[in-house]
Amino acid sequence: MNELIQARDIRRSFALGARQLDVLRGVSLAVHAGETLAITGLSGAGKSTLLHILGGLDRPTAGEVLYRGRDFYACRERARAAIRAQKIGFVFQAYHLLPELSVLENVLLPGLSLPGAFLQGRKLRQRAGELLARVGLAERLEHRPSELSGGEQQRAALARALMNHPELLLADEPTGNLDSQTGEDVLRYLFDLVREQNLTLVIVTHNEAVAARCARHLVLRDGQL
Numbered sequence: 653m654n655e656l657i658q659a660r661d662i663r664r665s666f667a668l669g670a671r672q673l674d675v676l677r678g679v680s681l682a683v684h685a686g687e688t689l690a691i692t693g694l695s696g697a698g699k700s701t702l703l704h705i706l707g708g709l710d711r712p713t714a715g716e717v718l719y720r721g722r723d724f725y726a727c728r729e730r731a732r733a734a735i736r737a738q739k740i741g742f743v744f745q746a747y748h749l750l751p752e753l754s755v756l757e758n759v760l761l762p763g764l765s766l767p768g769a770f771l772q773g774r775k776l777r778q779r780a781g782e783l784l785a786r787v788g789l790a791e792r793l794e795h796r797p798s799e800l801s802g803g804e805q806q807r808a809a810l811a812r813a814l815m816n817h818p819e820l821l822l823a824d825e826p827t828g829n830l831d832s833q834t835g836e837d838v839l840r841y842l843f844d845l846v847r848e849q850n851l852t853l854v855i856v857t858h859n860e861a862v863a864a865r866c867a868r869h870l871v872l873r874d875g876q877l
């Protein structure tokens with residue numbers, strides 16, 4: 653089986669003053685290359701926490717995450733950052749574009765972390781421009797994020813997530829801040845691009861219709877899937 657991620661008995665607790673909040677209580681999960689997986693659950697169930705752990709952004713309290721067989725949290729921070737930068741694209745509910753940069757620069761930015769990037773400025777600009785055109789923002793390259801609508805900002809964030817040709821896209825409520833029509837628009841781009849580029853997708857959502865578009869749907873409840 654071609655497993656991109658294997659999570660084994662993941663636990664994540666937070667200290668709350670003297671108390672301890674056990675958010676994830678033994679989550680095991682395999683994500684297969686090329687699949688689309690939706691994770692739903694009540695607010696506060698730990699969906700974002702789990703997604704961050706799967707993406708190498710937050711160390712679990714216990715348990716392990718293997719990324720293509722490699723223990724994600726046993727390797728050095730540099731190695732983990734390199735896997736994140738080169739293999740994984742993130743889309744969050746709040747678009748997290750940098751306000752001082754143009755839309756084009758925001759999308760291009762992850763490319764600067766690639767080996768040899770300083771020799772490839774022109775190529776990176778071209779890729780960023782193509783991705784922005786693909787999400788319908790060809791006329792917005794020099795705008796600042798604040799000059800875009802919410803849906804446009806999220807489409808730019810999607811382009812940014814794809815900049816380094818990731819194999820895995822992790823999306824956390826990507827339409828949570830958008831009205832339903834605009835959200836549908838963003839989702840259409842997202843699912844089309846996942847199919848076109850043969851990406852693996854893990855998407856956290858409250859929306860059952862979004863979950864139904866994925867090949868597999870898991871529910872996080874009481875700290876377990």
Ligand SMILES: Nc1ncnc2c1ncn2[C@@H]1O[C@H](COP(=O)(O)OP(=O)(O)OP(=O)(O)O)[C@@H](O)[C@H]1O
Nearest residue numbers: 666667673675693694695696697698699700701702
């Ligand atoms: N850094 C932290 N410190 C303390 N508690 C945290 C931290 N991060 C998350 N939590 C708590 O863990 C629980 C799960 O949070 P998480 O953000 O993963 O939920 P969620 O399922 O994504 O919810 P939502 O659907 O509202 O986004 C919440 O009760 C939250 O308060």
Ligand SMILES: [Mg+2]
Nearest residue numbers: 699700701824
């Ligand atoms: Mg969340």
